Each structure stands twice: as structure tokens, then as C-alpha cells.
Amino acid sequence: MADVQVAQGDVWWADLGEPIGSAPGFRRPVVVVQSNAFNDSALRTVLAVPLTTTLRHADVPGNVLLPARETRLPRDSVAVVSHVSPIDRTQLAELVGRVSRRRIEALFAGLDLVLGR
Numbered sequence: 001m002a003d004v005q006v007a008q009g010d011v012w013w014a015d016l017g018e019p020i021g022s023a024p025g026f027r028r029p030v031v032v033v034q035s036n037a038f039n040d041s042a043l044r045t046v047l048a049v050p051l052t053t054t055l056r057h058a059d060v061p062g063n064v065l066l067p068a069r070e071t072r073l074p075r076d077s078v079a080v081v082s083h084v085s086p087i088d089r090t091q092l093a094e095l096v097g098r099v100s101r102r103r104i105e106a107l108f109a110g111l112d113l114v115l116g117r
Helices: 055-059 099-114
Strands: 012-014 027-032 045-054 064-066 077-079 085-088 094-100
Touching: 012 045, 055 064, 055 077, 064 099
Parallel strands: none
Antiparallel strands: 012 027, 012 094, 027 045, 045 077, 045 085, 064 077
């Protein structure tokens, strides 16, 4: 998907490849947190937060519970903000949905916590 249009708050299935150590891998959903100014640029990567269906991770400070009815994923998920990372646009396989502005703000608050801001 070389010319894929991406927007902040989009939820995508992404092919992250083989995991290394504790990093997320395989095919999993991610939510794009990168600003649209960068999304609309020639930059070939997007900054995204991977999701997990291990709901106990919602108790980790900064992580954000994302209901299935909002993401359009089959199950409720948790955005694991400490695993935020750039991914190549070619790894974005399928657009699923979009999270609300309120959830994006919660993700930003979680990222601020991870970054010590």
C-alpha cells in the first residue's frame, strides 16, 4: 500500500513482522498518533501505537482502553502507549476504523506520561 492515505486516529491492521524481544509483532491493529501535517507529507513512516486484546494491560498507567464499537475491531482492545513506534506505510494492510477525539487526547496523555512530560 505505497500511496495509502493515513489520518491521525485511524485504526489499521498492520503487518509488523516477527517480534524482537518484547516488541509487538505479527499482524495486529495499530492506532495512528502522528499529526496529519506529517501524515500528509512525503514521509514514508507513520507513528503508531499497537493494540492488544489483553485487557489487563488497561491497568498500566497511560494505556487506553478502546471499545470494539468505536474501533470496529472484533474485540475491545488496549492501546499500549509504551510501544509507540514508527512503522512503514507499506506495513498498513487494512483500514478498520477511527477513534474519537477524546480517545486521541487520552492517547496523548499516555504518551506524555511515557515521555516524562
